[in-house]
Amino acid sequence: MRLEDVEVFVEAIRAGSLAGAARRLSMSAMAATRSLSNLEAELGVRLVHRTTRSLSPTSDGEIFLPHAHALLEDKINALADLFPDGSHLTGRLRITASAAFGRKIIAPMLPDFMRQHSSLLVDLLATDEQIDIVGHGIDVALRIAPLRDNRLVAHRLCDNPRDLCASANYLAEYGYPKTLSDLATHSCLTTSDTTHWTFRYGVQRARQKVSGRFSANSIEAIYEACLGGMGIANLSRWYVEPAFATDQLKRIVLKDAQPEDLAVWAVYPTSRLIPAKVRKFVDALETRLVRDPLTRQV
Incomplete structure (x- = not known):
């Protein structure tokens, strides 16, 4: 049994299509189809139901799937033991x-x-x-x-700390917000689906309704709007710290609350x-x- 064929089967089930498996494995759709056919012929069972739009495991495919995972995990573990420096990665x-x-x-x-x-x-x-x-x-x-x-x-x-920020020109024209409730009277630069920002005050958590004339689905667009004096932004510290250091933007520190930290996550499909x-x-x-x-x- 070729482990390459087993890998195509596992990835096809995960992606829901042979085309998705082929993309993930950097191979042609024809090669992926051939691998799956070879595996089914060797096992003597049909492993997947295929239509023009989707792919799902048959009852035999569901039985074989955990064994396929185990076979590939054994391969990964063997390579990791043989090459602990990761030099085998391809x-x-x-x-x-x-x-x-x-x-x-x-x-x-x-x-x-x-x-x-x-x-x-x-x-x-x-x-x-x-x-x-x-x-x-x-x-x-x-x-x-x-x-x-x-x-x-x-x-x-x-952790991913965040800061409120605005340009000196904006603050000179519209004033410096001192408390959380002050944000309701300011133009806030938000992502397209955002209606509230979340804050911490002590051990409590609060959601503040925010709005403004400009929103975007891009953090970089919001940052540029903030530099241009269009309002107050709530951005990750790693992104805006250089602008604070060069005085392009001013950090806004409220008396009663601070933006809630987010976190950086590595997300896997399985x-x-x-x-x-x-x-x-x-x-x-x-x-x-x-x-x-x-x-x-x-």
Whole structure:
């Protein structure tokens, strides 16, 4: 039994299609179809139901699936024991992150990581949309937000403090908010679906309704609007600290509350069969975040 064929079967079930499995495994759809057919012929059973739009396991496929996971996990564990430095890593690692986090945090660490793993291909999808990581064949997503899909597996990497900020011109024209309730009278720059910001005051938690003339689905667009004096933004400290240091933006400190910290999460499509290439990348990212915490300028 070829483990490559077993891997196609597992990825096809995970992605819900052979095309999705092929993308994830960096192979052609024809090759993926051939691998699955070879595995079914060898086992003498039909493993999947296939239509033009979807794929699902048959009853025999459901029986075989945990054994397929075990076979691939044994392979991963064997390689990890033989090559503890990760020198065997091959294939394509697909990562997604927000545009800002991808540009400022992930992209700068990739050159060293890829030099250490010279046979590994990396595909970084930087987008502010929360995509379906299973359907897109993503190996790991870096997210800074409350997690909505409890079917996914998440590993908390670090705190993600946030700060209120505005340009000196905006504050000179509209005044400096002193308390949480003052924000109701200010133009707040929000993401497109946001109606409230969450704050901490002591051990309590409060949600403040916010609104303004400008909203966007991009943190980078909100940042540029803030620089242009269009309102108050609530942004990750790692993103705005350089602007504080150069006096392009002013940090706003309220007397009675502070923005609630979020966290950076590594999100996986499944708790089983986390590939060595994913574990090595997340380990490298955690090491980088310990060395340069997001609570100060990066």
